[in-house]
Amino acid sequence: MLWALILGIFAGLIFGERLSFLKPIGTGFVNLMQITILPYIVVSLIVGLGKFNPEQVKSILAKAALVMLSIWVIGLAVIWCFIMTLPAHDAGTFFSPALVAAAPEIDFVKHYIPSNPFASMAEGNVPALVIFCIALGMALISNQKKNRLLDVLEVVGQGLSVISKKIIAIFPIGIFAMTASTAGTMSAEELSELQVYWVVVLCVGVYLMLVLLPMLVAALTPVKYRDLIMVMRNAWITAFSTGNVFIVLPVITEGIKDHLRKIKQSDENSDHIAEVLVPIAYTFPSLGKLTTLIFVSFAAWLTGNQIGFEQIPNVSLSAMLSYFANVHIAIPYLLDILRVPADTYQLYLSMSVLTAKVVSPTTVVYIFAFVFLCIFINRKQLHLKRVRSVYYLTLLSALLPAFMLLSFTANNYLGKQTKSADEAIANMVISDTVPAHVLSYVPKAYQSGELSLTNIDVIKKRNLLRVGYLVDNVPFSYFNQKDQLVGFDVSLAHRLASDLGVRVEFIPFKKPQLATYLNKGYFDVAMSGLEINITDLQNVRFSDKVLELQLALLAKDHDLKRFTDKSALLTLEKLKLAHMEYAPILKQLALQNPKVQVSSINNLQSYFEHPDQYDALVISAEAGFAWSMFYPQFGVVVPKGADLKYPVGFAVAKRNQDLLSYVNSWLTIQHTNGHIDKTYDYWILGKGSIQKQTRWSLMDELEIDPNTLIEKIKF
Structure with a gap:
């Protein structure tokens, strides 16, 4: 798996976007891994709990709760330490219909209470399914005839385990396909858009995965640091490659049981603990999930609402409660209680693929650490009175400020290099233009009233379309960084002038002047995101609607x-x-x-x-x-x-019916051929505002023909 990961990265860097065809292969392998997961959770929980006696269950769950709470407290403290390393930054976002849509009602009852466990399994509702399995497993503890059912389920579990191991044997193919397609198609813009947030997440993830969690296990249990890394590697690499923890739960369980047998610490009780606690640990908030709290704090700080020290307890408690649900439920909820605009959630979605590369493997390490600690606390083998314990606890304490310093230094450097939020919209340009003249005043020649009657023949004869625009009416008409008049309506004005075969001239006006300027002939048509309303309709004529805002x-x-x-x-x-x-x-x-x-x-x-x-x-x-x-x-x-x-639409003078008729017909054509939609996507939604560059690859850099390279390899 490690070689597949490394080869996939190198292949992506060499061949670039040519490997995008591998993505469906990787997706297919992920789906293949998922076929055993839900049945495995059902079988392992029911069998694992059913084989315990009542006293064992109370003891094990109580100690497991203590371990989980301890890890949460330590992990949250570490996460808040890294949040303090964020630099100054500003941000903004283009409009999206999703940003103003009503938030869907969240049915927490359905999420946690399995009224129909079969439906929960079919829908992949893991929390509800786990609750059902725990209830059934505990109900079987005191049942005298339970062994008949448990023996059958145990055989089923063994079969599922065999299937998982067979799939794992060929899974390096899927890891190579996913890694190669991702490394080949991921753009520099995706990496740099939220680079400061990415640095913090990466530093937190590395510290949790390679320092805090494994060193806690090495310090408190008989499991050695190196051995723990080795036993986690297959599940860790798979979770990193796929961004999915769910598919590696059987691998985690079998890895824990195999390692306990290897170090001669295995017994029937420890195997049962592993089978029960792995799916429970996955269902409850993990340190991997909690790392996304960094985004919530980042978004609050990004919009000028930085979280104060006095808010940390409240935010932490709210996070713990909300992360029992899906991350995509928890994050909008936390943004809401922090008074952070909901549009920042789109930033998280844009980074979710990259963030999963840290969140998922961190969750894998967390589950390993949690289960090992629970097993050895039940065996009464947790202790601190060793040289190794002092060494690892000292080392993880010393490395925390070192990682924080690294994050702080990198973030301050990147913060200085980051473009300001307004640069994207300030640098937008009109792709197809006609000769244009932009005025900042109304020429005296237009003020005599002689031009008040305008029609298409007059416009073509003078070879000039005069368009009224509102100053600083972003994104409909405004001046970009190059002092060019641009915007949605300005772009349409160029298009209209081009179709008429004439030049275009832009004349400014203020909203109260609309009717006066049009009827006196200061310009032919007003195009600047104008509201079509009853009051103005008495004095001017509006076109058919261009947009609905x-x-x-x-x-x-x-x-x-x-x-x-x-x-x-x-x-x-x-x-x-x-x-x-x-x-x-x-x-x-x-x-x-x-x-x-x-x-x-x-x-x-x-x-x-x-x-x-x-x-x-x-x-x-x-x-x-x-x-x-x-x-x-x-x-x-x-x-x-x-x-x-x-x-909203265009406006013309009351008497200029010929021009109005032409504009309406022209708008119908533009709507039909999709030009209005394309213009809306660019100026309103921001699609294409940052030009996408071809993904860099070694073959493109060296200008190597792939067919020639293949022939050389064959030779």
């Missing part, structure tokens, strides 16, 4: 919790909201709720210059997330019960 609130991160629910929001003593659009909606809200005060602002930038004057800014979620990339201390929330969407 989600209304939301933007506020400082620590204030977002106040606005998560509409009913709670309206009970506030005073609520002052800023807005640039949405006047009809907000006017009605203010009339219905006298405590709500609404203030119109000329441009969105003015809100960020004086945010303390308002409680929140009413804005679209799509625009709000884009602004949060420039101002990471702000976040976006859609209040529960106030899920409101509205259309």
Whole structure:
């Protein structure tokens, strides 16, 4: 397995993305390993518990609980020590519909109480299945006829063990396939996106796997450090390669039993303890799972809500309780109680594949350490009065500050090299442009009113399409780092001008000036994420909708919790909201709720210059997330019960029906051919905002033809 891992890494580095075809092979081997796991848990727990007598069970479980609590306390202390090594950093994220979707209700009862154990097995609901097996196993302890059933189940367990060993024998093929495809396709962007977090996780993982847990076992039990590493290696490598602990549970159990026989410490009782405690240790929160607490702290600190020392006990207790569920349930819950915007969870998902390479092998080492300690505490063979005990306890204590210093030094260096959060959106450009002229004022020649009547023939004759834009209306119209006018609507304006075969000129306006500027002919069409509303409809003509946006609130991160629910929001003593659009909606809200005060602002930038004057800014979620990339201390929330969407489109003067008809037909074409969707994906969702580069490989570096290389190898 180790050679398969090493060869897979080298193959990925040599051949790069050419090995992506190996990924399904690796996935197939993982599925093959999983076929015995759930039956193995059922059999091992029922048989293991059923063979005990009542006194043994009470003693074993009590001591196991003591060992588990001790490891949790020590592990959490170590994790918090490493959290203190985080450097300064800022972050932001593009809009995603998932970020404003209502959170699904979590059914903890279904997760833990097996109303139908067969359904739990079919759905892979391990906690509920383990609870059922523990209940059945303990119920059999005092049953006089239990041996009839236990003998049958034991034979089944032996058969499952044989299957697992046969699969393990060929599993290096799967490890090579997974490692080679991962090493060949993983991009530098994936490694660098959250490099500071990755460094902390790596330092914590290495310390837990190679220092704390194995040295605790070596210091307190007859198991030697080197022997423990050797007995763990197959399960550890498999978990590292696959990111999956579940599939190696039989390997862990058999490894523990084999090693006890090798050092002549094995008996029937120790084998039963291993069979019972391995699945229990997997079900309960492990130190591997708890390392993801680093992300929660990282996300809080990243958004300016760094966890204080006084919060550590509360956060630790909440983490322990929530990690009894799935990690993907626990992390959003912890982010919520820390008042961290939910969008940061997307950062965790982007790193989950890499993080699993640490979390899974750490969990494997934790299970080995926990079970060995439980076995020897029941055998009354735990002791500290040895030179070896003092040596390992001193060494693990000395290595903790050394690893912390390494993490702190690396993080501070990487923190200085990390790009600021706004660089992605600030460097976005329009790929297909026509000759353009961007003005910062309305030319006097346009102010006479002679150009108020505009149609397609006039635009083509003058060879110029004049487009009105709102200044700093991210992501619809704004200036990028190169001082170029860009954005969703600006991109569409270039496309419209290209289809008309004319140049384009951009003229600024403020929202209250829309009707006046259009009807006086200062520009032909306004395109800047404009809300289609009843009030403006009386003075201008809107096109068919271009997009449908989600209304939301933007506020400082620590204030977002106040606005998560509409009913709670309206009970506030005073609520002052800023807005640039949405006047009809907000006017009605203010009339219905006298405590709500609404203030119109000329441009969105003015809100960020004086945010303390308002409680929140009413804005679209799509625009709000884009602004949060420039101002990471702000976040976006859609209040529960106030899920409101509205259309945006282009605007033309009332009399310019010919132009309106052309624009509507043009929009229909753009929607049909997918151009609107592609533009939305780029400017709103940020897809492709960072250009993906071809994965580096040695063959590309040396410009070697793979067919030529194969011929040389054959020769």
